[in-house]
Amino acid sequence: MSELPEVALLHASIERVWNERDDAARLVAIGELYHPEAIIFEPARAVTGHAAISAVVAGVLADMPAGFRFAIDGPGLGHHGVATARWKGGPPGEVLVSGVDVARAQDGKLIEHYFFFNPAD
Secondary structure (H helix, E strand, O other): OOOOHHHHHHHHHHHHHOOOOOHHHHHHHHHHHEEEEEEEEEOOEEEEOHHHHHHHHHHHHHOOOOOOEEEEOOOOEEEOOEEEEEEEEEOOOOOOEEEEEEEEEEOOEEEEEEEEEOOOO
């Protein structure tokens, strides 16, 4: 069975947006994957639009150690335009952060993206 479109979008976002350190390349990926009016929701804030999303990603990656990457952690789930993805992040061989994302797609792009972080051990 092939990956559902909403799951593929969410997985591509984690791989292509949340791991991209080059601002220009990240904005291109955001434009391909996120609706122009997309909103991302973190526990403490929400931001709207491609430039704001890119700035959040840049800030997150700037705070991480060398070699840090996010990775999909198991199969995604989805239906009716909504997807979930488990992920983990850290330098090779280490997990510093993990969680689950939930996103809603509209017109073939992500329009809402919610981040849920697992408690630190």
